[in-house]
Amino acid sequence: MPPAVERLARRYLRQPATVTIGVAGKAVDTVEQRVEFVAGDDRRRQRLLAILGQRTHAPPIIVFVNQKKNVDLLGQALGAARYSVATLHGGKTQEQRELALARLRSGDADVLVATDVAGRGIDVKDVSLVVNYDMAKDIESYTHRIGRTGRAGKKGLAITFVNPADDRDVLYDLRKMIAASPVSRCPLELARHEDAQAPPALAKAAARARPR
Incomplete structure (x- = not known):
């Protein structure tokens, strides 16, 4: 559950119990994680279309975007490219959200473009591919x-587009997450990136301590 809801639950419940499936804060070993450094919206859109155009990943597919307006814009772009798309974000009504998920589950839509609203608390079976069109703002998300993807013991693939200028604060945690996965390989560009060598707070403190 979101951290704010968890804090609220702990405040009002007596002896709340927490049930964890797998290991908290750790990706399951059935998900292969790939990272691609792709800067600029045009290049990301072209790369996403290239991945989808390979037709090697069976639907349903989920594409995550950070901002609500960009969910709708990307959904329109994929629709214009003749993909069957559903969209989901916090600006949708509950009825619209349920319809989007129902379309994905039934096969009426092949691709769901969504914000982090779709990152928690939903269950769509057999998602073969997750694309982080925008890298999440924190490693928990x-x-x-x-x-x-990679649920119920099945294999899954997650491809993440990274823009170092925007995502520098999460590169260290991302590198650690991928390095801990037995089915993933950390690309050299990420492994050697300056911002992936230490936690952001530590790196900033070291930078302030350097003589000028």
């Missing part, structure tokens, strides 16, 4: 996103 990233873990929940990629957990939409």
Whole structure:
């Protein structure tokens, strides 16, 4: 559950119990994680279309975007490319959200473009591919996103587009997450990136301590 809801539950419940499936804060070993450094919206859109165009990943597929307006824009772009798309974000009514998920589950839509609203608390069977069109702002959200695939013991694939200028604060945690996965390989560009070598707070403190 979201951290704010968890805090609220702990405040008002007596002796609350927590049930964890798998290991908290860790990606399951059935999800292969790939990272691609792709800067610029045009290049990301072209790369996403290239991945979908390979037709090697059976629907349903989930594409995560950070902002609500960009969910709708990307959904329109994929629709124009003749993909059957559903969209989901916090600006939708509950009825619209349920319809989007129903379309994905029934096969009426092949691709769901969504914000982190779809990262938690939903169950769509047999998601073969998750694409982080925008990298999540924190590693917890990233873990929940990629957990939409590789469920029930099946293998899944998560591809993440990274823009170092925007995502520098999460590169260290991302590198550690991928390095801990037995089915994933950390790309050299991420492994050697300056911002992936230490936690952001530590790196900033070291930078402030350097003589000028």
